[in-house]
Amino acid sequence: MTRSLADVFDANAARAPEKVAVSEEGREVSYGVLRTRSEAVTRTLESLGVRAGSRVGLMVPNSSSYVAGYFAIARPGGVVAPLNVRYRTQELVYYLDDTKAGALVVSPDLVEVAREALATMPRAPRLVEIDDAGGSRVLDAASPVAPADDAVAGPAPDDPPLMHQYTSGSTGNPKRVVRTHGQLRYELAALAETFHLGPEDRFLGAAPFTHVNGLVRTMLTSMFVGGTLYPVKRFDRRGALTLITEHRLTYFGAVPTMFALLADTPARGTVDLSSLRTVFSASAPLLPGDNQRFRENYGLTVRQLYGSTETGTISVNPHDDPATCMESVGRPLPGVRFEVIDDAGQPVSRGEEGEVAIAGPGVIPGYEGNQEANATSFRDGFYLSGDLGRLNPDGCLVLTGRKKFIINRGGFKVNPLEVEEAIASHPKVSEVAVYGAPGPHGDDLVRCAIVASGACTEREILEHCRGRIADFKIPSRIEFRDALPRTDTGKILRNRLRDSSA
Numbered sequence: 321m322t323r324s325l326a327d328v329f330d331a332n333a334a335r336a337p338e339k340v341a342v343s344e345e346g347r348e349v350s351y352g353v354l355r356t357r358s359e360a361v362t363r364t365l366e367s368l369g370v371r372a373g374s375r376v377g378l379m380v381p382n383s384s385s386y387v388a389g390y391f392a393i394a395r396p397g398g399v400v401a402p403l404n405v406r407y408r409t410q411e412l413v414y415y416l417d418d419t420k421a422g423a424l425v426v427s428p429d430l431v432e433v434a435r436e437a438l439a440t441m442p443r444a445p446r447l448v449e450i451d452d453a454g455g456s457r458v459l460d461a462a463s464p465v466a467p468a469d470d471a472v473a474g475p476a477p478d479d480p481p482l483m484h485q486y487t488s489g490s491t492g493n494p495k496r497v498v499r500t501h502g503q504l505r506y507e508l509a510a511l512a513e514t515f516h517l518g519p520e521d522r523f524l525g526a527a528p529f530t531h532v533n534g535l536v537r538t539m540l541t542s543m544f545v546g547g548t549l550y551p552v553k554r555f556d557r558r559g560a561l562t563l564i565t566e567h568r569l570t571y572f573g574a575v576p577t578m579f580a581l582l583a584d585t586p587a588r589g590t591v592d593l594s595s596l597r598t599v600f601s602a603s604a605p606l607l608p609g610d611n612q613r614f615r616e617n618y619g620l621t622v623r624q625l626y627g628s629t630e631t632g633t634i635s636v637n638p639h640d641d642p643a644t645c646m647e648s649v650g651r652p653l654p655g656v657r658f659e660v661i662d663d664a665g666q667p668v669s670r671g672e673e674g675e676v677a678i679a680g681p682g683v684i685p686g687y688e689g690n691q692e693a694n695a696t697s698f699r700d701g702f703y704l705s706g707d708l709g710r711l712n713p714d715g716c717l718v719l720t721g722r723k724k725f726i727i728n729r730g731g732f733k734v735n736p737l738e739v740e741e742a743i744a745s746h747p748k749v750s751e752v753a754v755y756g757a758p759g760p761h762g763d764d765l766v767r768c769a770i771v772a773s774g775a776c777t778e779r780e781i782l783e784h785c786r787g788r789i790a791d792f793k794i795p796s797r798i799e800f801r802d803a804l805p806r807t808d809t810g811k812i813l814r815n816r817l818r819d820s821s822a
Contacts, residue, residue, distance in 0.1 A: 324501050325482060325508075325540065326394040330355055332546040339519065340548045342384040343567070349384045351546070357384075357454030361392035361425070364456040368446050370423055372397030375484060377416055377424040379403040379434065380450060382529050382551035387539060388454045389425050390529075394482060399498075401484040402530040404732075405430060406790040410742060412437035418496060419484045421445040427452075431459065479503075485532070487629040487733060494735060495687040497629045504536065506681040507632035508544040510653040511537060514636060515571070515598045517545045523571045525551035526560055526578060531731060532629055533602050537573045547571075557581045561591050568595035575731030576606040579622050580761040583613035593618045600625040600636060603731030605719060607762040608646045615643060624649045626717065630703050632682030634658060635717060648716040656680035660711055665699060668710075673720055676709045677702040727756035727764045734766055734793050736814070742788040743768065748776040753804050754795065755814045768795040769804060769817055776800065 333341075337352030349357075370376060376393045378400055380386040393400045401419045403412065405427075412434065416424060423446040426434045431449055438444040438460075447459045479502040486494040511517070523542040527534030529551070542549040550563055555578060563569060579601055601611075602625040615621045621642045626649035627633040635658070637650040652658055659667050660674040668674040679702045686694040697704050708721040727734040736754035743752045751771040756764035770781065778798045785794045805813040 323505070324394060324397070324480075325504060325544070326391045328505070329358075329391050329543050330395075332543065336519070336546060339546065341543070342387060342549045342551065344384055344551050354384060354388055354454070358388040358392045358395070361388055361448075361450060361454065361456045362395045364448060364458065365392060365398065365423060365425075366396055368423055368448075368458065370396060370398050372480070373399065374423070375399045375401055375419045375421045377401045377403050377419070377421045377445065379405055379407070379412075379424065379430055380427045380529075381405050381429075381553040382525050382534065382539075383427075383452065383553065384551070385427065385450050385452060385454055386529050386551070387543065387549070389450050390539075391543075392456075393425070397480060399481050399484055402535060404528065404530045404790060406792065408433065408787050408789060409437045409440065410788045411738075411790060413440055414494075415486060416445055417441065417443075418486075418494075423448055425450055425456070485629050494738070495690050495693050497684055498688050499632075499684065503632065503682045503684070504540065505544075506655065507536060508541055510655065510682075511541050511633060512545050514653055517541065517547065517571070517598070519546040521545060521547040521571050521597075522567060522569045523547055523549045524560065524563060524569050525549050526555050526572070526574050527731070531575075531603070532627065532632075533573055533575060533731060537602070537625075537627075537633065538571075542571075557585050558588070561585065561593070562589075564596065565590060565592045570595055571598045572596055573598070573600050573602065573625070575603045576601050576610065576762045577730040579606055579614050580610040583610050583617060585617075587617075591618070593620055596620060599623060602627055604728045605647070605762040610761055611646045612643075621646065626650070626719065628678075628703075628705060630684050630697075631656075631678045631680065631705075634678055634680075637716070645712070645716065647718050648712065649719060650716050652680070656682070658717065659702070660709055660717075661704075670711045670713065670715075673708055673710045675723060676705045676707045676717065676719070678705060679703070727754075727766055729756075729766055729792050730763050732790075732792050734764075739766065739768070739785075739789060739793050739795070742785055742793075743770070743781060745788075746776075746781060746784045748772050748774045748780070751804055753812045753814060753817055755817050757797075757818055765797065766793060766795045767797045767799070767817075769799045769801050771802065771804060772800055 333351035333355035340348045341351040341354045342349045376398050425448045450456045479500045481498045482501045483499045485497045525538050529535045529539050600623040623637040623642045625636040635650045635652045637648050657679045659677045686698050706723045709719045739754040740752050750773045754768040757767050759765045805816040
């Protein structure tokens with residue numbers, strides 16, 4: 321059976337129990353102490369019936385408590401469902417119900433949010449609070465134990481599932497991605513090899529741990545190599561610069577908007593980023609202008625990294641001087657293959673644009689319980705990404721756009737249909753269309769057009785959205801129209817909405 325990631329973490333803690341695992345807000349937590357805290361949470365979960373195959377939601381901000389909670393779920397063979405701390409009732413109910421969670425672990429500040437969602441569910445998971453010191457307590461002693469059908473039926477699989485993640489599709493509800501211990505161990509080992517990582521590395525945990533950039537490429541990678549993690553609960557540009565400077569951090573992976581903010585930060589005090597050996601941007605294209613300003617300010621060029629929830633990390637700009645090819649996302653990691661194909665699935669000539677198809681040890685075989693999406697997104701062992709790109713003469717990949725209409729908001733993927741569902745529940749909304757428009761830093765802005773049945777204001781719509789969907793999904797611009805543009809068959813022409821709003 322594949323060795324679990326909890327085993328890897330526990331082995332690192334046994335090997336170097338005094339080494340600092342997490343440094344947060346002036347407090348240092350050693351591997352030995354973090355393991356002890358995590359094991360205590362495991363005992364709490366097991367007392368509720370959590371076991372191999374049980375699904376457990378984890379809704380905790382970047383912290384040592386998140387790390388403790390993650391491995392506490394994984395240790396008995398549980399499946400972690402990372403949940404964004406910005407989710408609200410509509411999203412929480414959907415994901416908890418879809419993943420069939422038997423328990424939900426939250427931080428103290430999110431207890432009331434969780435209770436509001438659980439109160440609407442006929443079969444609510446158990447609610448567990450984990451505090452800043454890693455202590456845990458059950459908040460609903462009267463509720464039933466974790467449902468029996470969460471457990472694995474029959475013999476344990478050779479490579480059991482570790483994590484349920486969700487990716488927004490171009491149609492329908494978010495799609496469930498099941499990643500296994502083996503898939504994640506492959507990806508973490510490939511990242512460690514590519515970036516030459518080891519126990520001496522110090523990682524800035526700036527991207528949310530519920531996002532693949534923060535969770536897999538930062539938190540899990542740091543624990544996998546036995547490094548030290550510096551998590552921040554909310555990204556603050558001056559705070560990030562101070563952490564890197566004062567603690568001589570070596571590893572910083574983030575999304576383009578973070579690097580753009582840092583590039584535009586006026587100089588104040590001593591800032592020295594020369595300790596950084598690994599600096600990469602992922603989840604959306606980092607515009608060359610933003611990258612150039614970052615280089616001018618700090619003397620470092622950010623490498624572009626390419627990955628997805630379905631595949632894990634795919635490639636990274638490999639050049640000694642990435643400034644010579646800022647738009648490149650490089651060549652595949654060891655064991656990964658990608659091809660640029662046409663609509664018929666045939667490879668296009670080098671330099672021609674096509675859809676990027678990916679195969680490799682970290683690629684999932686399909687979405688769980690979604691045959692319709694599998695038929696369009698997986699073919700002959702390849703995942704069809706929906707990303708458009710072309711291969712440079714040196715074999716490096718440059719991404720050029722998207723075939724699908726998912727909105728990429730600062731690295732978070734927003735499904736327009738999910739936002740439309742929230743807005744359409746307003747009593748004065750007759751029709752609504754949500755779409756993405758280009759933002760100033762390579763990502764998208766969320767916008768919407770509404771046909772109202774009566775007098776309605778933008779403020780009413782915004783207030784209606786708050787509490788239903790995460791704030792990054794709420795439109796930054798709302799237009800009221802007499803009608804929405806449609807095809808002869810009634811399909812909304814989102815491209816026309818996007819073009820008219822430019």
